[in-house]
Amino acid sequence: MSLSFCNVALPVPLRTTFTYAIPDSLRDSVQPGSRVLVPFRNKLLVGLVVECVQHAPPATKIREITKAIDFLPALTPKLIELAHWMAGYYLAPVGEVFRAMLPPVTELRTQRQVVLTESGRSAIEKAPAAPRSLDPQQHALLAQLCEKGGVIPLVSATKLGLDGTALQRLRRAGLIELRESMLGRKSKTQRVIAWKDVRANPEDSALPPILDEKVERVRSALQARGPLPQSQLLRATQLSRSVIERMLRDGLLESWEERIDPAEDPFDVGYVPPAHELNAEQETALKLVRARFELGEFGVLLMHGVTGSGKTEVYMRAVQDTLARGKTAIILVPEIALTLWIGRQCRAWFGARFEGVAVLHSALSDVERAREWWRVRNGEARVVVGTRSAIFAPLENLGLIIVDEEQESSYKQEETPRYHGRDVAIVRAKMENAAALLGSATPSLETYHHARSGKYELLTLASRVEQRAMASVEIVDLREDFSKTHQTSPISAALHAGIQECLAQKTQALVLINRRGYSWSVLCRSCGASVQCENCSISMTHHKQRNRLECHYCGSLKPIPKQCPKCQSKYVYFFGEGSEHLEERLRKEFPGARIARLDRDTARTKRQFQETLGAFAAGALDILVGTQMLAKGHDFQRVTLVGVISADSSLSLPDFRAAERTFQLLTQVAGRAGRGELPGRVLIQTYYPEHYAIQDAVKQDYPAFYERETQFRRAMAYPPFTSLANVIVRDTDLEKAIRWSRQLSEYFSPHDGKGLRILGPAAAPLAKLKREHRFQFLLKSPKRSLLAKILGGAMTYLDLKEIPETAVLVDMDPLSLM
Numbered sequence: 099m100s101l102s103f104c105n106v107a108l109p110v111p112l113r114t115t116f117t118y119a120i121p122d123s124l125r126d127s128v129q130p131g132s133r134v135l136v137p138f139r140n141k142l143l144v145g146l147v148v149e150c151v152q153h154a155p156p157a158t159k160i161r162e163i164t165k166a167i168d169f170l171p172a173l174t175p176k177l178i179e180l181a182h183w184m185a186g187y188y189l190a191p192v193g194e195v196f197r198a199m200l201p202p203v204t205e206l207r208t209q210r211q212v213v214l215t216e217s218g219r220s221a222i223e224k225a226p227a228a229p230r231s232l233d234p235q236q237h238a239l240l241a242q243l244c245e246k247g248g249v250i251p252l253v254s255a256t257k258l259g260l261d262g263t264a265l266q267r268l269r270r271a272g273l274i275e276l277r278e279s280m281l282g283r284k285s286k287t288q289r290v291i292a293w294k295d296v297r298a299n300p301e302d303s304a305l306p307p308i309l310d311e312k313v314e315r316v317r318s319a320l321q322a323r324g325p326l327p328q329s330q331l332l333r334a335t336q337l338s339r340s341v342i343e344r345m346l347r348d349g350l351l352e353s354w355e356e357r358i359d360p361a362e363d364p365f366d367v368g369y370v371p372p373a374h375e376l377n378a379e380q381e382t383a384l385k386l387v388r389a390r391f392e393l394g395e396f397g398v399l400l401m402h403g404v405t406g407s408g409k410t411e412v413y414m415r416a417v418q419d420t421l422a423r424g425k426t427a428i429i430l431v432p433e434i435a436l437t438l439w440i441g442r443q444c445r446a447w448f449g450a451r452f453e454g455v456a457v458l459h460s461a462l463s464d465v466e467r468a469r470e471w472w473r474v475r476n477g478e479a480r481v482v483v484g485t486r487s488a489i490f491a492p493l494e495n496l497g498l499i500i501v502d503e504e505q506e507s508s509y510k511q512e513e514t515p516r517y518h519g520r521d522v523a524i525v526r527a528k529m530e531n532a533a534a535l536l537g538s539a540t541p542s543l544e545t546y547h548h549a550r551s552g553k554y555e556l557l558t559l560a561s562r563v564e565q566r567a568m569a570s571v572e573i574v575d576l577r578e579d580f581s582k583t584h585q586t587s588p589i590s591a592a593l594h595a596g597i598q599e600c601l602a603q604k605t606q607a608l609v610l611i612n613r614r615g616y617s618w619s620v621l622c623r624s625c626g627a628s629v630q631c632e633n634c635s636i637s638m639t640h641h642k643q644r645n646r647l648e649c650h651y652c653g654s655l656k657p658i659p660k661q662c663p664k665c666q667s668k669y670v671y672f673f674g675e676g677s678e679h680l681e682e683r684l685r686k687e688f689p690g691a692r693i694a695r696l697d698r699d700t701a702r703t704k705r706q707f708q709e710t711l712g713a714f715a716a717g718a719l720d721i722l723v724g725t726q727m728l729a730k731g732h733d734f735q736r737v738t739l740v741g742v743i744s745a746d747s748s749l750s751l752p753d754f755r756a757a758e759r760t761f762q763l764l765t766q767v768a769g770r771a772g773r774g775e776l777p778g779r780v781l782i783q784t785y786y787p788e789h790y791a792i793q794d795a796v797k798q799d800y801p802a803f804y805e806r807e808t809q810f811r812r813a814m815a816y817p818p819f820t821s822l823a824n825v826i827v828r829d830t831d832l833e834k835a836i837r838w839s840r841q842l843s844e845y846f847s848p849h850d851g852k853g854l855r856i857l858g859p860a861a862a863p864l865a866k867l868k869r870e871h872r873f874q875f876l877l878k879s880p881k882r883s884l885l886a887k888i889l890g891g892a893m894t895y896l897d898l899k900e901i902p903e904t905a906v907l908v909d910m911d912p913l914s915l916m
């Protein structure tokens with residue numbers, strides 16, 4: 099019985115799969131999880147085979163698959179299962195979910211290979227003469243594989259007379275694996291040095307028991323870290339190569355050549371992560387993680403550790419444990435800069451011992467990304483570090499998923515499929531029976547709520563490593579500052595003095611502002627009109643260097659107006675400082691200082707980003723100005739002052755998470771100060787010093803903030819006490835948008851009050867975005883399943899009323915209601 103049809107998911111906004119016929123020539127290469135090229139309407143699309151079936155639905159014209167793209171199915175069955183869950187939960191077309199999961203389609207230089215498995219090896223070893231279950235050709239193949247070290251190119255197998263079907267049969271029997279391996283990598287190698295445990299060798303007992311001091315340095319480095327690349331070892335021990343050579347000759351060390359990872363970044367060279375003994379809190383946290391591993395089943399742990407408490411150190415050891423148990427691990431980080439940083443640590447920790455660490459993020463070129471992705475798929479990398487979409491890394495035998503800074507909004511994808519990386523991580527961990535370890539200094543309210551209720555296990559790191567003090571946080575009341583100075587500089591007198599002091603002491607300062615550009619509003623003094631984007635209901639931002647206005651939502655540009663577009667008055671003025679303005683101001687106030695700015699305008703590429711951060715870390719800069727980008731994760735040792743220009747701009751947003759965001763941002767940014775030996779100081783400028791989000795951030799008291807904020811959320815029926823879905827109806831034609839929201843309202847209203855609340859339709863806070871008019875419904879229910887049911891029904895209703903699916907945007911668990 100052959101399966102001659104398959105259902106294919108296509109990246110189109112339709113909630114269905116499509117049936118195609120499998121031509122005989124492709125029978126072997128089309129399996130669930132394979133990517134295929136298929137005709138759709140009048141073009142060719144890349145789709146994913148979801149399942150193979152015997153029959154096609156009757157009375158439809160079935161077209162044939164044009165081409166099979168993958169040799170090895172791109173996705174594992176577990177990932178297909180995850181995609182189905184996502185499509186259901188987030189009400190996203192499954193084809194779009196797969197598109198988010200899959201690597202870019204690129205022409206990689208590859209070689210198809212046949213790999214001998216363990217059972218293949220024992221089969222051939224047990225039966226040197228042809229056993230009955232194998233025909234002579236198959237036997238010859240296994241024998242050749244055995245002889246050639248377990249891997250041969252596919253063409254050699256073909257030369258032995260084995261066709262695709264024969265190979266697939268062997269694969270299904272578990273005797274071989276097929277894989278596609280990348281060619282054209284620089285096969286540059288490095289020498290790795292390991293400590294040879296002499297005590298295990300009785301003949302060596304003649305060695306003097308007391309080793310000399312240099313030997314001792316090498317021994318402790320290698321025993322703490324395991325094998326290290328020679329360059330790193332020399333750096334760590336400050337010894338010359340001749341010492342290592344002597345020890346190799348004496349048989350104290352062993353060495354081998356290992357390929358250098360192509361994803362390596364330039365800062366890797368000679369990078370040695372500090373090897374710390376865990377402190378008591380870290381030790382306890384790690385013990386709890388291990389206890390979870392021992393149970394060998396799914397569980398979520400929240401590691402709530404204040405900034406600088408050494409969470410990374412615990413992550414590394416948890417991954418180390420996972421690998422030692424023969425499993426694989428994913429580490430999600432909220433942004434690209436951190437993938438570099440954590441990736442570097444991982445390579446230093448695991449690169450030399452296990453074949454590899456893969457790094458996945460959106461700033462890689464398509465080829466790099468595809469290459470890394472396939473290294474993972476082929477089992478060549480067992481640790482994956484990456485941003486949001488790395489949660490789909492095709493690892494098998496997953497043991498641990500770490501989500502660092504789990505509260506970060508960058509884990510939420512704000513386009514279809516609108517998934518949350520942390521939540522998908524938890525679901526994936528559950529499906530794979532793995533542990534999920536969430537880490538944060540300021541957990542999201544939802545996560546902490548689960549930890550409090552016992553659904554997650556709570557691990558606490560309450561103090562900074564080595565008893566370092568938390569930075570002292572002070573409020574600068576801008577009302578007072580103004581009444582004293584009558585200055586309009588965004589830099590208050592106190593902040594100015596603080597920076598001056600940093601410069602005098604040759605330490606570093608970070609200054610944070612949450613808007614980029616020069617001025618974020620252009621206003622007419624005569625009529626009060628502001629210059630709005632023509633596509634969006636939002637004011638345009640002035641960028642001075644680029645000499646134009648930009649819309650930060652749709653990217654549209656305008657020349658700087660010489661007069662008011664409405665009343666032609668010449669009194670146009672710019673107000674609201676952005677990062678560009680702040681940088682200019684700092685340069686004026688501190689003429690001798692070395693200053694750089696880091697925001698999305700200056701750090702367009704990975705390289706620019708790295709260069710600026712690298713320069714700052716190396717002490718080549720005194721002041722770094724920037725947006726939120728600066729707030730996260732970085733471990734700068736010489737920062738003694740952090741200034742926050744305005745804590746209020748995020749508080750005043752019409753969003754139920756405004757207080758939470760402000761608290762998180764302030765705490766994170768405070769965490770950048772005083773991480774080294776030097777104590778840190780944080781100055782927060784604000785007009786509302788009495789707000790609890792600011793007060794609790796000053797005290798760096800998360801539990802207090804949690805208590806107050808939960809009261810508000812409970813009273814207002816917001817998460818974590820209710821599930822939320824945001825439904826937006828949108829169209830460039832205002833009348834259509836209105837008509838469709840009316841129709842949708844007819845569907846919704848009978849359900850209102852029956853276990854869920856339906857608010858709307860109302861004009862969305864961003865009433866116009868990218869030329870589209872937007873109306874909003876907000877659905878709230880304590881029961882998520884009910885929400886899902888009603889929304890599922892809404893999708894059917896849309897079909898019935900012939901409302902295009904693209905006109906209705908469903909955001910399950912929205913992070914923002916803007």
Ligand code: ADP
Pocket residue numbers: 372374375376377380403404405406407408409410411563564733
């Ligand atoms: P977090 O992510 O919790 O803010 P990090 O993991 O970045 O903190 O660690 C902060 C600093 O403390 C790092 O420089 C790290 O090397 C160091 N560190 C971690 N654990 C220890 C320890 N047990 N003893 C001394 N220093 C440590």
Ligand code: ZN
Pocket residue numbers: 622623624625626627662663664665666667
């Ligand atoms: Zn005007």
Ligand code: ZN
Pocket residue numbers: 631632633634649650651652653654868
């Ligand atoms: Zn716009």
